[in-house]
Amino acid sequence: MTAPSTAPAPPSRGGRWIRHWDPEDETFWKETGEKVARRNLFFSVLSEHIGFSVWTLWSVLVLFMGPEYGLTPADKFLLTSMVTLVGAVVRVPYTFAVAVFGGRNWTIVSAGLLLVPTVAAFAVMEPGTSFATFLLVGLLAGVGGGNFASSMTNINAFFPLRKKGWALGLNAGGGNIGVPVIQLTALAIIGAGGGPRVLLGIYIPLVVVAAVLAALFMDNLENVRNDTGAAREAAKDAHTWIMSFLYIGTFGSFIGYSFAFGQVLTNQFDRTPLQAAYVTFIGPLLGSLVRPLGGRLADRYGGARISLYTYVAMGVATAVLTAASIQKSLALFTCAFVVLFVLTGLGNGSTFKMVPGIFQAKARAKGLTGEEAASYGRRLSGASMGLIGAVGALGGVGINLAFRQSFLSYGSGTGAFVAFLAFYAVCFAVTWAVYLRRPLGASRAAAAASAEKPQLSYAEV
Template sequence: MTARSGRWIHEWDPEDETFWDRTGERIARRNLLFSVLSEHIGFSIWTMWSVLVLFMGPEYGLTPADKFLLTSVVTLVGAVVRVPYTFAVAIFGGRNWTVISAGLLLVPTVAAFAVMEPGTSFSTFLLVGLLAGIGGGNFASSMTNINAFFPLRKKGWALGLNAGGGNIGVPVIQLAALAIIGASGGPRVLLGVYIPLIVVAAVLAARYMDNLASVKNDTGAAKDAARDAHTWIMAFLYIGTFGSFIGYSFAFGQVLQSQFGRTPLQAAYVTFIGPLLGSLIRPVGGWLADRYGGSRITLWNFVAMGAATSVLIVGSVRESLALFTVAFVVLFVLTGLGNGSTYKMIPGIFQAKALAKGLAGEEAAVYGRRLSGAAMGLIGAVGALGGVGINLAFRQSFLSYGSGTGAFVAFLACYAICFAVTWAVYLRRPVARAGGTNPAPEEKPQLSYADV
């Protein structure tokens, strides 16, 4: 039975199929819905500078390098705050922190509304960009919260849907910018639209979400996750998928303007397509991972990302706008697919380690939830740093070569390394046994990481 006190649920066991069918699924889905809404707005505010820079013409006095540096700062803060946001769920409760974190989005939005005009100094824009970074933290707290609501067999779908719904905040704000630019509106119109939406998200979270009393900060789990090599391996792979997604989301419009001479309106017409498709396909990546194994999907996804990047390099060198745009959109789709498959791998890996230790049933599930929840915050934060690297790589490429070609060559090498790591760690050999001991002859074969 689910015991509730106020908005707190004190008994929660999603692995119990009877409990899940009777009450658990309904409650989990309701919390997922409003978690997605808040995270969606958070992504929009985090990435609002990807479209605000499109409004910033010559009268603002910023060079392309300045704009890439600005978006790099925004991405950096969004990555760093993911760590404290992960632990905030256990301190305040998932519902309570969703309300707080949604309300905090008013700070960067109102600040940007106040300074967004020609004559504002570059240092002021950098400071306001720092504030916008807090929107990136909503992802970490939302994923940690939703991870606790769903059973292992549903995590790929649930986490993919939660993250995908949040990621859609990127193309939505870009679409809103397209409509406003097309109507000859200014950046303050865009910001003014989001201020009431933030309030609505906070109010709905307060009204319909729940806190799980069983979710508690476990400093031991955080330390164990930080010591586990798989946490950092998955963080590296997540740099390749989500780091690419968020980095390209910030940079796509700027590259079209700086390299291909597109106007703000022309750039806005296409910049939203890639993030939109990449967001929509993320749950598909989770579903495929549930069905075929996250490591298998992730491996071949990196192959496809490398192929798409190769085509991008050709389009960049030949200055073919059509080829470049199509390849970039395809690459966005693949980053979304990989986002879903890599995040599905995290709980599966720690569950497999639990089984390898000889744990079973609820004991194994608790072990897996404990470490995977702690690892997700670290992995999400490090993965988002990939977006910083992408914007800095574009900045240096434009300073050195006047185009993004050099950056794409570097990204291609990164995807090749990600492929090699995925194969070597998760598909070449079975689960390592605790303590490195050899299995006894009578023991059952261990799970392969290919199954996670």
């Protein structure tokens, strides 16, 4: 078996390029592939982690912004909504940047770009700055949301299908954990009497470290090409948009609640910023840690099944949240919110595992086998991930806007929770109808009779 070579490609490409990469070949994987893939995964997680922290920076900064800043609760929800929106939109070009520049090269660039929002926030973070200025600088932080899409596309190409649930879950979970880490850091700074510029001063050098380590230890894959045909094909495939919708329910919930949790506690339950900070990190932390578990469970039992059960549990948790919101029970509200965060993490892992499984199933139904089937699956799943990640992140925008309207209309988040409960019910119905429902009239005899012909089934994805 030919070992991968890190010798540079033709001089026009430059950089560290691996020309041969076949992770589905078990001999190649055991001898050389796994070690290289794990190394790239580790440093990809580091860069994505810092990206998530910068993206969710303003969910923390708004807690520092007391009455002297002159912002209303509606202003703060609008600010965090717009940051989330930019992070969702930039995921699309970030996905295809991996194929244009290479995974390693783009990780260096995307990590370096995080200096722009952190330095800009450091410059303007003081009372007297206009809301328009805060909004403009906040929009810059959206670039941190793009790191997820490029990182997932890159890591998807490194790992074999049988390992994708675990690898993508670990990659995303390590990135997601940037949310509670920055919240914990903010808690320590607030507790010590420090200000927002102290927090920013900590992250500016970390951005530089992430970029340098990516340059030193990551690789580009030569067989990942900018395939506009794959992009068009993925955009035309109904499953790309179905999975985008389902990802709104999991990741959209995770990122939306991460931005909103602290504000709900301060506005609805009259918690001080320090009191809110003591609990806001718990949900995102646990939700991030269980994401790889969601991927591993999906590897074993099928992503569609795990996703289905997760939506049921999310609906139950949201119903409890609604009751706690009406009863103004802080303890029950906090516990239910943390449970909901955990469930979003499980669902994040299972839904993203479904993506390569769906396109692999379509490849088998076309009669493709071996490397040809694996190549088809990698090609379309990689192209679709940016779109799915972008649309899913838009769920965070919807959640913050829903909270904003609920507080304007009712003075609490109760109206928003009722809307979320209905949405999770729809996610459950779609998952069952598209990926798990047996066709009418299906029988074991009919299945046995057609066993020799490749069948299109998504129950195991």
